Amino acid sequence: xxxxxxxxxxxxxxxxxxxxxxxxxxxxxxxxxxxxxxxxxxxxxxxxxxxxxxxxxxxxxxxxxxxxxxxxxxxxxxxxxxxxxxxxxxxxxxxxxxxxxxxxxxxxxxxxxxxxxxxxxxxxxxxxxxxxxxxxxxxxxxxxxxxxxxxxxxxxxxxxxxxxxxxxxxxxxxxxxxxxxxxxxxxxxxxxxxxxxxxxxxxxxxxxxxxxxxxxxxxxxxxxxxxxxxxxxxxxxxxxxxxxxxxxxxxxxxxxxxxxxxxxxxxxxxxxxxxxxxxxxxxxxxxxxxxxxxxxxxxxxxxxxxxxxxxxxxxxxxxxxxxxxxxxxxxxxxxx
Amino acid sequence: xxxxxxxxxxxxxxxxxxxxxxxxxxxxxxxxxxxxxxxxxxxxxxxxxxxxxxxxxxxxxxxxxxxxxxxxxxxxxxxxxxxxxxxxxxxxxxxxxxxxxxxxxxxxxxxxxxxxxxxxxxxxxxxxxxxxxxxxxxxxxxxxxxxxxxxxxxxxxxxxxxxxxxxxxxxxxxxxxxxxxxxxxxxxxxxxxxxxxxxxxxxxxxxxxxxxxxxxxxxxxxxxxxxxxxxxxxxxxxxxxxxxxxxxxxxxxxxxxxxxxxxxxxxxxxxxxxxxxxxxxxxxxxxxxxxxxxxxxxxxxxxxxxxxxxxxxxxxxxxxxxxxxxxxxxxxxxxxxxxxxxxxxxxxxxxxxxxxxxxxxxxxxxxxxxxxxxxxxxxxxxxxxxxxxxxxxxxxxxxxxxxxxxxxxxxxxxxxxxxxxxxxxxxxxxxxxxxxxxxxxxxxxxxxxxxxxxxxxxxxxxxxxxxxxxxxxxxxxxxxxxxxxxxxxxxxxxxxxxxxxxxxxxxxxxx
Numbered sequence: 001x002x003x004x005x006x007x008x009x010x011x012x013x014x015x016x017x018x019x020x021x022x023x024x025x026x027x028x029x030x031x032x033x034x035x036x037x038x039x040x041x042x043x044x045x046x047x048x049x050x051x052x053x054x055x056x057x058x059x060x061x062x063x064x065x066x067x068x069x070x071x072x073x074x075x076x077x078x079x080x081x082x083x084x085x086x087x088x089x090x091x092x093x094x095x096x097x098x099x100x101x102x103x104x105x106x107x108x109x110x111x112x113x114x115x116x117x118x119x120x121x122x123x124x125x126x127x128x129x130x131x132x133x134x135x136x137x138x139x140x141x142x143x144x145x146x147x148x149x150x151x152x153x154x155x156x157x158x159x160x161x162x163x164x165x166x167x168x169x170x171x172x173x174x175x176x177x178x179x180x181x182x183x184x185x186x187x188x189x190x191x192x193x194x195x196x197x198x199x200x201x202x203x204x205x206x207x208x209x210x211x212x213x214x215x216x217x218x219x220x221x222x223x224x225x226x227x228x229x230x231x232x233x234x235x236x237x238x239x240x241x242x243x244x245x246x247x248x249x250x251x252x253x254x255x256x257x258x259x260x261x262x263x264x265x266x267x268x269x270x271x272x273x274x275x276x277x278x279x280x281x282x283x284x285x286x287x288x289x290x291x292x293x294x295x296x297x298x299x300x301x302x303x304x305x306x307x308x309x310x311x312x313x314x315x316x317x318x319x320x321x322x323x324x325x326x327x328x329x330x331x332x333x334x335x336x
Numbered sequence: 337x338x339x340x341x342x343x344x345x346x347x348x349x350x351x352x353x354x355x356x357x358x359x360x361x362x363x364x365x366x367x368x369x370x371x372x373x374x375x376x377x378x379x380x381x382x383x384x385x386x387x388x389x390x391x392x393x394x395x396x397x398x399x400x401x402x403x404x405x406x407x408x409x410x411x412x413x414x415x416x417x418x419x420x421x422x423x424x425x426x427x428x429x430x431x432x433x434x435x436x437x438x439x440x441x442x443x444x445x446x447x448x449x450x451x452x453x454x455x456x457x458x459x460x461x462x463x464x465x466x467x468x469x470x471x472x473x474x475x476x477x478x479x480x481x482x483x484x485x486x487x488x489x490x491x492x493x494x495x496x497x498x499x500x501x502x503x504x505x506x507x508x509x510x511x512x513x514x515x516x517x518x519x520x521x522x523x524x525x526x527x528x529x530x531x532x533x534x535x536x537x538x539x540x541x542x543x544x545x546x547x548x549x550x551x552x553x554x555x556x557x558x559x560x561x562x563x564x565x566x567x568x569x570x571x572x573x574x575x576x577x578x579x580x581x582x583x584x585x586x587x588x589x590x591x592x593x594x595x596x597x598x599x600x601x602x603x604x605x606x607x608x609x610x611x612x613x614x615x616x617x618x619x620x621x622x623x624x625x626x627x628x629x630x631x632x633x634x635x636x637x638x639x640x641x642x643x644x645x646x647x648x649x650x651x652x653x654x655x656x657x658x659x660x661x662x663x664x665x666x667x668x669x670x671x672x673x674x675x676x677x678x679x680x681x682x683x684x685x686x687x688x689x690x691x692x693x694x695x696x697x698x699x700x701x702x703x704x705x706x707x708x709x710x711x712x713x714x715x716x717x718x719x720x721x722x723x724x725x726x727x728x729x730x731x732x733x734x735x736x737x738x739x740x741x742x743x744x745x746x747x748x749x750x751x752x753x754x755x756x757x758x759x760x761x762x763x764x765x766x767x768x769x770x771x772x773x774x775x776x777x778x779x780x781x782x783x784x785x786x787x788x789x790x791x792x793x794x795x796x797x798x799x800x801x802x803x804x805x806x807x808x809x810x811x812x813x814x815x816x817x818x819x820x821x822x823x824x825x826x827x828x829x830x831x832x833x834x835x836x837x838x839x840x841x842x843x844x845x846x847x
Contacts, residue, residue: 216695230672
């Protein structure tokens with residue numbers, strides 16, 4: 001909650017792991033050292049490797065931003081992967097098939113994401129349903145909606161003609177603008193968008209009154225309510241923002257793939273939760289930072305990148321990732 | 337003698353809660369354990385039930401020394417607690433609850449299979465004599481509280497309990513249900529069970545008690561047959577000698593009427609007024625002036641705490657009645673609305689609902705007034721620190737940095753942080769529920785001084801405290817609540833601990 005070091009804890013000597021910063025960074029450092037050791041013939045020392053890693057984690061990282069807000073309120077949002085898929089399809093439909101102006105399509109998708117989040121938030125806040133159940137329902141619902149509007153097919157610029165050939169729609173400019181690298185080809189635009197999401201969350205959590213409310217609701221909902229915190233609105237805000245970030249991620253995904261895949265984003269919600277938790281944000285709520293989520297995102301990103309440049313098979317990659325997540329979370333718990 | 341407890345001592349983190357307490361039980365008797373809140377009754381029964389295992393002293397059953405290792409161990413040796421909060425699993429069928437943890441096994445199954453038929457026969461037999469006509473396969477939650485209460489007794493009997501501990505079993509029951517329970521207790525006595533009964537209600541003590549033991553401040557005061565202990569004597573035992581404590585003198589001048597409460601009722605929190613059968617507060621009316629301290633006395637379960645919560649808007653759906661602040665109707669739709677209208681409420685449970693333990697001092701103090709220090713929604717950290725520093729200084733919260741998490745503070749400092757939070761909202765009415773609970777004498781005295789200061793500032797204060805001396809020392813007027821209603825009103829001059837306690841225990845029943 002605050003940058004200031006807790007007095008009681010810092011007074012105890014030799015408890016360096018008591019700082020959540022150190023704990024979060026140590027996991028990242030460990031993975032980074034793995035990369036230096038297993039550098040795959042110097043591939044790890046090329047900036048291109050890091051740039052690609054950053055590009056690859058950006059979409060899930062956006063989901064992790066919203067997930068952080070929700071988890072700090074002591075909730076969980078399982079629907080983000082499906083909302084991503086829904087908006088990937090929706091954006092592809094609107095911009096490729098219906099030729100909507102890009103900004104209009106973007107706005108419509110964001111509103112859809114917010115609406116999905118707001119529905120989850122309302123069910124959780126107003127009707128006191130458990131976040132796990134409510135967002136599980138939204139996860140299934142949004143995936144169904146994605147399949148329904150796309151007819152179960154990938155929505156791309158290639159349109160089947162009656163004679164069996166394909167006509168290709170010109171990709172709108174926004175596709176090039178976002179699927180693009182800036183700063184001499186060294187940074188992907190989606191990475192900048194992801195960092196923008198981190199910044200938005202940071203401003204909210206660290207600078208705004210509503211950010212404080214988010215922590216208060218997660219730490220002690222009843223005490224917060226009795227202190228005049230509008231608990232229901234706070235939850236609504238957290239889930240709506242999570243929906244908005246998921247929609248943004250869906251748009252980026254559609255642009256990168258140049259199509260809207262109704263299956264896009266499946267299981268991404270689990271990766272996003274892993275990123276938040278590895279950073280050290282507590283699932284109990286009330287504690288955590290967006291910076292930890294950034295660290296957690298990088299940790300998972302590097303882990304997967306290092307495993308893939310060393311040509312570790314996907315099966316082994318999953319097994320190792322699972323082990324690392326448990327180890328990292330145990331590390332978090334140790335001094336709590 | 338079935339049970340005797342000798343010279344029991346128990347302390348929590350160095351603070352003694354029980355000192356040399358002795359207690360015994362005979363078969364077929366109801367032994368009342370009486371005492372004010374905090375006298376040590378609950379600790380004593382928790383030792384007997386095997387919850388607290390690190391005590392000094394000796395317990396004998398049937399003349400043999402015993403020491404309970406766990407609640408399960410105590411239950412196996414024949415001690416059963418009928419809890420204030422039900423210990424039943426609501427979603428499980430009645431039959432499974434009755435035998436939970438001690439299922440009857442089929443002899444050939446190596447303890448794996450439950451003998452449902454035998455359980456059913458036994459349960460039906462128990463229910464029959466408890467006067468329960470139930471579908472044993474239906475979940476417990478299908479039945480009302482009064483039935484649940486008797487299901488708990490059935491559970492105790494299924495365990496072959498010889499000692500039943502009943503901790504305020506009637507607090508949630510209506511009159512006819514209480515009657516029914518008393519019949520069951522009479523039957524239990526006839527069958528030679530011993531009953532340890534805790535109650536705050538005078539009428540129950542004399543109605544069913546055979547003997548009475550009184551505890552005060554963790555010490556044994558006396559044991560006497562109920563017939564020989566007059567109620568006046570009983571109350572003297574509970575209160576003890578007056579300790580001379582100095583209370584700061586406050587102004588007797590009061591301003592205009594600040595808060596008026598008319599026909600105010602509160603249903604069970606969570607329930608709505610339309611569907612409740614039980615009112616925790618019923619038809620309460622009073623008024624309070626600016627600069628006045630109104631004390632509301634009442635024993636546990638009397639509804640005084642719920643009254644304050646209701647007035648603060650904590651249960652918007654559960655309240656009925658009219659409340660006026662400075663002559664204007666007060667909206668009770670949420671705590672947020674109440675704060676904006678000028679109410680503040682210090683809860684009695686500072687760790688559970690009063691503070692956010694993981695937040696630091698500054699974050700806790702600012703929590704109820706963040707709107708004032710965040711123009712355009714941006715939280716001004718500097719203003720927050722100023723606010724906190726101001727309260728830390730004015731309340732003398734010592735030896736703590738603003739950035740210290742409140743969970744690391746002493747009880748007294750935590751209490752002051754909570755008060756500071758509410759003072760920053762500039763309240764016109766201050767609802768204080770046990771503001772001195774669990775803090776040391778020095779800190780208590782500082783809080784007395786603060787109350788006088790707020791009084792002088794023209795804040796109307798409604799005060800609940802279970803320390804009667806404190807109530808008489810601080811309040812200008814005292815209302816006494818019993819079973820959700822106001823049973824008496826005293827001026828400060830009229831009030832004595834005896835009179836208040838009598839009214840709080842329901843004197844109408846003993847005259």
